[in-house]
Amino acid sequence: MAAAAVALPPVEEIRADSYVGFDTITQQIEHKLLKRGFQFNIIVVGQTGLGKSTLINTIFASHLMDSKGRFAADEPVRQTTEIQAVSHVIAENGVKLRLNIVDTPGYGDQINNEGCWDPIIKYIKDQHSAYLRKELTAMRDRYIQDTRIHCCLYFINPTGHSLRPIDVIVMKKLSEVVNVVPVIAKADSLTIEERDRFKAMIREEMVHHSIRLYPFDTEDTDEEEVQLNESIREIIPFAVVGSESNVIIDGKAVRGRKNRWGVVNVEDATHCEFVHLRNFLTRSHLQDLIETTAQIHYEAFRSKQLLALKEGVNQRPAGDR
């Protein structure tokens, strides 16, 4: 039987006669959050050798993952061969960010790529499943360690042509379980014109294949956020260059790469969109990526699991229940 709705009395906003002090609740929350720190979990997906490890190290300005590039020309190319998570705490002005980075083996190079995305999807779902299990235990922890993936950076090969069919399939599958952010890898191999044409083509293909990408507008999204999201959609896919070494430009050492045409400054927005990606991930959408994971992706998983559980119970003979 549904509970009868309780009518609440009309609310009148009044001003306290003297200072009570509950406005400090924001500082109290901040203090608690700072003490606990923040958790951000990111997964990198894409073909072997596209610079996944290098880009993560460039974004967080720290050597977090080993790049598998060759150090000498006669060395064989080393590859990431299994799903690996590395965890680091980085601190900035008293704010601690625990960063879980999940590296996936490059794929799509085999003759038969059928199902090569399965382990990645399974990994993401396993984290949802682990969280749900912890939530459902009778004596649940006050604070559940969160390993749910908040963002998936999907690396696209800078061919300048269309997306590979496998990219379409994998991005579509991933976007059903995680916030997918596509990036054009090694954008220094394209001219600005080629890059812009490639970006427009990819955007068209996303629409054509109904791939629904992050950021999502919901009824809670205010006008300012709608505009911010729109400006992000206009940039996606971010055309990026990563580098862990410095080059000298105008006498200053900057993160960059030397190539046939000259020097690329990773942090110069006229050279590539690395700065836009970093701002998006750290300065504008970090909290929203975390929230969207809980409210959209995890919620969808959770309700599906709980419904399946309930149906299972209902199908069992009454004596078994």
Ligand SMILES: Nc1nc2c(ncn2[C@@H]2O[C@H](COP(=O)(O)OP(=O)(O)OP(=O)(O)O)[C@@H](O)[C@H]2O)c(=O)[nH]1
């Ligand atoms: N030109 C160019 N080279 C890059 C860029 N980023 C990385 N590289 C180089 O590409 C090679 C592979 O980089 P990694 O970061 O190991 O690539 P990965 O995608 O992690 O490779 P796997 O782990 O094997 O899948 C290295 O030699 C890097 O120096 C880039 O933006 N432009």
Ligand SMILES: [Mg+2]
């Ligand atoms: Mg790697």
